Amino acid sequence: MKSLSILALGSAVLLAACGQNADKPDNTAEASATMGDMSGDMGNMAMPAETAKVAKGTGTVKAIDETAGTITLEHGPIAEANWPAMTMAFKAAPALIDSVAVGDKVAFDLALKDGIGEVTAIQKQ
Ligand SMILES: [Cu+2]
Known part of the structure; x- marks a missing residue:
């Protein structure tokens, strides 16, 4: 009888400990910090490969x-970006910016990431 109630007590304590662990704010903070790190890494690695595409425009x-x-x-x-006129x-490298002037009619290439386009090539027409 004695040993049985010790066992029961023991598992009750264990269960309580488990519940406490799960609800501990420290654990939650750790978990979300880890998630944040992971999505940051995934973002850095996956975004260019997944969403960068080249569009051409004039x-x-x-x-x-x-x-x-x-x-x-x-x-x-x-069309590639689903943009109307x-x-x-657009962001552009200094060399590209220097190669055109206001009023120029141009053909250009865009690298599209997350709906933002960066000019990667531009030529006067
Ligand atoms: Cu636009």
Whole structure:
């Protein structure tokens, strides 16, 4: 009888301990920190391969911002990005920005990531 009740007591304590562990704020924080790290790593590795695609477009240079590293293009529809014609600013490398002027009609390549396009090539037409 004695040993039985010790066993029962023992498992009750174990169960309580388990419940406590699961609800411990420390555990939760650890778990979400790990999740955050994982998704950060996955994001870095997976995004370029998964979502970067190249789109081609034509348009007119409306503005150039060398400080921000952007070219504003009034561009025609870009099917690859599901974009209608519009005017918007794109990131671009300094060499590309220097190669065009406001008012130029241009053909350009875009690298598309997460719905954001970066000009990777641009030629005056
Ligand atoms: Cu656009």
